[in-house]
Amino acid sequence: MSNQSRIRTKKQAKAELRRRGVSVAQFARAHGLAVGTVYHVLSGVSPALRGEAHKAAVLLGIKNGVIEQGGK
Helix, strand or coil, X not given: CCHHHCCCCHHHHHHHHXXXXXXXXXXXXXXXXXXXXXXXXXXXXXXXXXXXXXXXXXXXXXXXXXXXXXCC
């Protein structure tokens, strides 16, 4: 089973960060994301449809998707 087909819930994504000993802020910095954006995605405030929130959701494993590379 590929990682792309295995979707986590927000609760599971938070648990995975805790299991790895990584704070939300550390995760955000490591991926060049705003800390607030990651918190909003994990709490369900943001639907993560596009942009940075979409990228955060995909990296957290709570959404399938493609992350665009580059500055466009």
